Amino acid sequence: MDLALLFSSFTARLDGRKITQQRMLYEALRDAILEGLLPATTRLPATRALAKELGIARNSAMFAYEQLAEEGFLDVSRQGSVVARVGAASLLKSTGHKTAAAKLSRRVDGLRREPLTRETPISFRPGLPALDEFPMRPWRAAIARAWRNLDAADLGYASSAGLPDLRHALVDYLKVSRGVRCDVEQVFITDGTQTSLDLCARMLADAGDRVWIEEPGYIGARAAFQGADLTLLPIPVDADGIAPSPMDWVTSPPRLIYVTPSHQYPLGSVLSIERRMDMIERAREHGAWIIEDDYDSEFRHTGSPFAAMQGLAADTPVVYLGTFSKTMFPALRIGFMVVPAALSSEFAHTLGEISRQGRVADQLALADFMRSGAYTRHLRRMRMLYAQRRVALISALQRHFGEAVTISGDAGGMHLTVRLNVPLVDVDVCHAARSAGLWVAPVSTFCLARGRAARYNGLLLGYAGVAAAHADEAVGKLAQIVRSMLKPTAKPPKTSAKV
Structure with a gap:
């Protein structure tokens, strides 16, 4: 094995990462051993000869050999330094198959959710308070x-x-x-x-x-x-x-x-x-x-x-x-x-x-x-603020959707639900809305039993983080998305006149 070629190849893979010469040599030799490029029983050159070949200080070569020996990659004796038998080396080679670690346990199967992001301009995300009012x-x-x-x-x-x-x-x-x-x-x-x-x-x-x-x-x-x-x-x-x-x-x-x-x-x-x-x-x-x-x-x-x-x-x-x-x-x-x-x-x-x-x-x-008393004062302010934002959202929903939706769950908390009275699936509506920069959640996904999901075809709208002044614009945008999804050839139901 040409160690000078190995060393230069490893240097090219650093991608701008700055490390010392001794660390560079150590990592290059270690990776070559793990990847099978330096198989077991391979005799390495003396540190003096290696340093001269690579154009580095002998101390750097000595450090690399000593570190590899301590970690069990090299067997060092008076006869020289020899690559040790690393039993796990063959396991580190890619087989092209997924490893067991790539599959999660059955206990958490189906629980993976999309990551939370800050990219959605308008968010009806439930449970999120008015952070700008804290x-x-x-x-x-x-x-x-x-x-x-x-x-x-x-x-x-x-x-x-x-x-x-x-x-x-x-x-x-x-x-x-x-x-x-x-x-x-x-x-x-x-x-x-x-x-x-x-x-x-x-x-x-x-x-x-x-x-x-x-x-x-x-x-x-x-x-x-x-x-x-x-x-x-x-x-x-x-x-x-x-x-x-x-x-x-x-x-x-x-x-x-x-x-x-x-x-x-x-x-x-x-x-x-x-x-x-x-x-x-x-x-x-x-x-x-x-x-x-x-x-x-x-x-x-x-x-x-x-x-x-x-x-x-x-x-x-x-x-x-x-x-x-x-x-x-x-x-x-x-x-x-x-x-x-x-x-x-x-x-x-x-x-x-x-x-x-x-x-x-x-x-x-x-x-x-x-x-x-600061906590109580904060709660009092938030109650008043959320009450205003709730009224603004309900008014906007009634104005833009009319009887195309049924509002419920608005007596308390920070969210309400709207049942869709139009021939659309809530998951599809939410996907379209998020693509347009409007975050809403489908109610049906909160069902464990798939057979019951269709009974709860609606949208979950958190209003704590949506200013009252922006509610009409946001709901108007949602209504426009719903209108665009309704088939033009389908006769709209009586309840969808506003949409």
Whole structure:
């Protein structure tokens, strides 16, 4: 093997990367050994001869040989340096076939989603707050105070349950705003709702256990439960929320029940008090745990806010989940769980073994933000802002679509749904809209059972991030897209006059 040719070929592959001569020689020889260009038992020239041939310093050649010998690529003795037998070398050659690593596990099959981007000019993305309205100045001040109050001891791993200051602030807030019954020992800080769901799936159920999920329902919950190898049973949702039949309890009793009772995701219905009480009672009878995801309950636009299921009775079998992604900003990555008192000590012990907390400054700043009243003031402003944006969106939908759509789920939260009363498929409409720079989501994709998807043919529109002044333009653009997709030869239905 011509080592000078090998060395120059490797240099050409560096693509502008700057490395030392000794590192360059080491990498060139290592890659040649791994690729089989320098087979086992090949004797390499002495470092002095090699350095002279390549025009480099002898120390560089000595470094490369020593490093390769330490890593097991060379056998060095008084007789010289010989390429060692690297058993894995043949495995590194491309076979033209996909390796096992290229295929993900069956647990996550079907859960791959498109990446989030900032390229869409107009976005009705649900769950995204009005980030441009966030009070940066008081938040920066809270962050600065947090760092001033930290010392070296706070830079290590924090309690797996979360910072006590934030847990106490949450107890005070949840008791007043959501009617949650809890003590600080029941509150656990997480990295967000997705982490909370993952912990519930792993700590409250075993592989193969049955979990009831809403149909259509939150895809993130589906991902967490499927990732934990649980058996998913979709339960249909109607105007009064999730609607299990009496036979479901007999033939398919669950270990876990996932619900979004205050504002069902994505349809927006509210779980009736009768179903809430019945579910709590039956969950007790069957030894099931209810996971209550209260993701955007802070924003109620008509009537009074609904209290959490967790606080309807003492010792309910409910794990209450919340997040600051909707009320603050998603990048904060702080959520929380309120577990039943009977589980609090077990949760604390287990979390101490399987997780580590950090971001002490962020948690301390958030506790300060809540205690100072800045959080409440921010929520008050956002309620007013989202109420205005909701009205603007509904008015635009009625103006541009008329009876071509049916609006629902707008009484609270940050999104609403529109059912398509025209002969189009929601997935196709959304693809066309995104191609035109308008981000909307199809409701049918939130269904687990493919046979039910056609029942929920509609669009999910988040309005928190769309200014009221831009709503008419955005909806007008969407209506134009829908009109262009309708076949000119087809007789339009009576309900599509506006489109």
